[in-house]
Amino acid sequence: MSEKTGTFVVTHAESESAVVRDVETAQVHTLATNPGLDVHDVLEGTVAPDPPLEVTWQVVEVEDRRSIDLVDSDMEPTTREKSLADEADVGDLVTEERAGTGEIHVLRLPDDEVEAAAQDVLDDEETIARAARLEAVRVEVRRSIDDGVVSVRYLPD
Structure with missing residues (x-):
């Protein structure tokens, strides 16, 4: 096994260890120690097998570290989001880039x-992984039951 450099999301964290998942390959790495990571943290850096057995991993370099806030908003989707939904068939997902970064x-x-x-989106680990890939630091889930719309906003800092 060799070092892996990439973007990792923390899926499980205890005081002694943590589990990270590569957001591009979905490969999971159990860290032998926890260098202060919390669930939903994003780590951009390098992990390597932890000697001598190399069954766990260790963080060897940190380029960036950030937390992603997952927000269950009480706000309704925006007018723009509702109009995107109006153009879609029931069951469809519409994706739109935001100006700058995010989606x-x-x-x-x-x-x-x-x-x-809306609850499924909030509970899905892939929501955080997608936010990490999009370089977002906040994920905001809005809903309108009357309009049949759920919006997921991946927002930069």
Whole structure:
């Protein structure tokens, strides 16, 4: 095994160890020690096998480290997000780049599925991994049951 450099999201953290997942390959690495990482932290750097057995990994270089805030917003989707949903069929996902960095994902759903879909997005580890790939530091989930819309906003700092 050799060193791996990339962007990793922390999926599990205890005082003694942590588990990170490469956001590009989805490969999981158990760290032998926890260098102060918390769940949902993003680590850009290098990990290497931890000697002598090389069954766990260690962080050998940190280029950047940030936390991603996952927000279950009580705000409704914006007018723009609702208009994107109006153009989509039920069950479709519409993705739009934000000016600068980040993305907005809009789901058009039956009214009775909006709340469950919003919760699924909040609970899905891939939401944080996508935020890491997009260099976002905040993920905001908004919903409108009356309009059948869930919006996921991947926002920069």
